[in-house]
Amino acid sequence: MNDYRILIVDDEPRQCVVIKAALEPEGYAVGTANSGTAAINALSTHAYDLVLTDLKMAGADGLQVLEFAKQHHPRCAVILMTAFATAQTAVEAMKRGAYDYIIKPFELDELKVKIRHLVERKNLVVEKESLAQENKSLRQELKQRYSIENMVGQGGAMQEVYKLVHKVAPSDATVLIRGESGTGKELVAQAIHYLSPRADKPFVAINCAALPETLLESELFGYEKGAFTGADKRKPGLFETAGEGTIFLDEIGEISPAIQVKLLRALQQRQIIHLGGIESIAIRSRTIAATNRDLEAGLKEGRIREDFYYRINVFPITLPSLRRRKEDLPELILHFLKRAGRDQNAITPEAIEKLQQYPWPGNVRELENVIERSLIMAGEQPITPMDLPLHIQGLQRLPTQFDIPEEGINLEDMEKRLIHRAIERAGGNKSRAAKLLGITRRKLYSMLERLG
Incomplete structure (x- = not known):
């Protein structure tokens, strides 16, 4: 002291x-x-x-x-x-x-x-100031991390997205972000939040497809004590938790018409009612929604209410798939390499060419996972085509089931042929051949010695 x-x-x-x-x-x-x-x-x-x-x-x-x-x-x-x-x-x-x-x-x-x-x-004052400074630093870090300048992609499709984000961020308009899975919808939602006057307020996200209807309702709108079995105390919903910040409703196309009605009331009247409650509670948060579903088809099928559709579709932003922005692929690859502490020398031009030929159904998220896996496979060496997953290399996996002919097979001969094919494919590199076979280098040498 x-x-x-x-x-x-x-x-x-x-x-x-x-x-x-x-x-x-x-x-x-x-x-x-x-x-x-x-x-x-x-x-x-x-x-x-x-x-x-x-x-x-x-x-x-x-x-x-x-x-x-x-x-x-x-x-x-x-x-x-x-x-x-x-x-x-x-x-x-x-x-x-x-x-x-x-x-x-x-x-x-x-x-x-x-x-x-x-x-x-x-001591209390010092602790409070330290926490306040820590919160300020964290918010500043988040603001920088999710700023539009840190989003990767300089192609025309992404430039149009950036333009829309800058236009809508200062307003309180409801935003609907559309795009395939893995295109970065939540990242865009966070960029809108941190570019807005609400940047210092909470950003609260929920995946609407991850919860059953009753649980989703209680999470969004809160509940009163005794509203259902296990509700032993009053709990505020996410609209209240968000305060004057932003609530991000991911996978909005998955919610039921019953929840759509309650969301519509929240968005139009800026009020909610707790489960088991009777009093209206004013809300002040901004809403950003996202979906990878065809909402127009949902309208025709009756899964999406027309009034709800027009209420959330105030300012739509459509994110391009990765196959529509292949010009951004090298920049994205370098971005994920840098995140792993590596540079552009950590991947060969041949591997990049293979990645550019792939259609990327899982979009940017799939690319991130592929780069992470390939770095592990390559170790300290640069990523080559053989470090990429087989479906990207253009190889097909061997069938897991095949018929054994009546005359039988020679298992050792089949093993030997597979090993020599892998070594040939790996250009004579035993370590890479072992990776292709899914075994260790030591196991490969042991098999070569046994099979002659």
């Missing part, structure tokens, strides 16, 4: 000595001054957490010490010691910023309690 610095000010030196002797064993760093002027000089060159000063002193008195301390060290607490305390004195001291006062003579234990409370208060 010796980082808590205390200055004792009293024109009676013996009083300073007694108080210092009582406080130092508590772990405080204690200094003394035998006049108000000496205290002001000390405060001019040193910072203190607490000034414990006598009120009546020749020259500069306790109130002057208080005024100087608060002016130059706003966080410094001041406790006044006085044998002449009156209500007026106390009020005047508090008006000028004193933390407290104590009447002479006083018990040292009483003083220790007051100081202990001050230390606890300081």
